[in-house]
Amino acid sequence: MIVGVPKEIKADESRVALVPAGATALVAAGHTVCVERDAGLRSGFPDDMYVAAGAEMLDSADEVWGRAELIVKVKEPIEPEYARMRRDQVIFTYFHFAADERLTHRTLESGCVAIAYETVQLPTGELPLLTPMSEVAGRMAIQQAAKNLERVAGGYGILLGGVPGVLPAEVVILGGGVVGANAATIAAGFGAHVTVLDVNLPRLRYLAEVMPANVDTLYSNRHSILEQIERADVVIGAVLVPGGKAPKLVRHDDLRRMKDGSVIVDVAVDQGGCVESARPTTHNDPTYTVHGVIHYCVANMPGAVPRTSTLALTNATFPYVLRLANRGWKVACDEDPDLALGVNIAEGQVTYEAVAQAFDLGHAPLEALSA
Structure with a gap:
């Protein structure tokens, strides 16, 4: 051939x-x-x-x-x-x-x-050809969030891990799959306080067992999402429906509840995004702001590395x-x-x-x- x-x-x-x-x-x-x-x-x-x-x-x-x-x-x-x-x-x-x-x-x-x-999907439900890029994107999401939280990038001016005597950033991750787990690992390593939301209770139990003490898990519903994004400095969109459009978990008007200078990284943007205000961007022009919230929505994040x-x-x-x-x-x-x-x-x-x-x-x- x-x-x-x-x-x-x-x-x-x-x-x-x-x-x-x-x-x-x-x-x-x-x-x-x-x-x-x-x-x-x-x-x-x-x-x-x-x-x-x-x-x-x-x-x-x-x-x-x-x-x-x-x-x-x-x-x-x-x-x-x-x-x-x-x-x-x-x-x-x-x-x-x-x-x-x-x-x-x-x-x-x-x-x-x-x-x-x-x-391409294994009997276990694993997506073997998506997994490696999800691992890269999940890890990169935290790098980009940390950078865009800086005041010089238009952010809130907060250090992801804080310092002694100053609280760390609040990182909220929507989805506990491969992207979400990798994002949580890196954010926790930075010293941030992390909350992972998902509707899969066995997955939440697994994450609760293997993640560091600064990572909490929470069942995802409309009420818990709104509660968490109000206090978040960073929101990572990490929801996947294999082959289908991502559900819109954060609506356009929900952004008004978030802090000015907070950051959304919607890794699901290549499947339509799980944030209603998300639209694909490029590495050359990666961010835009809606209602004071910085959006990083690069559709091929792993292409940067x-x-x-x-x-x-x-x-x-x-x-x-x-x-x-x-x-x-x-x-x-x-x-x-x-x-x-x-x-x-x-x-x-x-x-x-x-x-x-x-x-x-x-x-x-x-x-x-x-x-």
């Missing part, structure tokens, strides 16, 4: 979907790997490393997309890439369709097979890439139900129910399509 690795072109995106070690393994398995020039440069993988691995370096994205049967990316295709998608092609990347109606329709029109990292993020991501994705190349998408998905859950759109049909529901589209189960 011909595997293509185009350079990421989303704003401030520096990750790459395949490292040279992965190219070596694919070539050894009899596949052709085509990499766009400089695709790995910003993650610390120059072209000569791919050449040494046996990959072919191509000068343009059009060449890579035009030749490849399997496209491996990091972020969802954006406007210049829509016309490059085609019917006889498999695209394996983060898609987050439920947050982008135009991307959904253009992917349907292309007839390609869209396999989304974020909905591409070396770490690329290695963490490809450790998880590469076994699936090799399986798709070796077996073809239909056989690979038949043999691996976890991977089959990643197929969101195939040959002009929406195969993932949450995406169909997001835009009131018809839903064709993958089993029926394959048959």
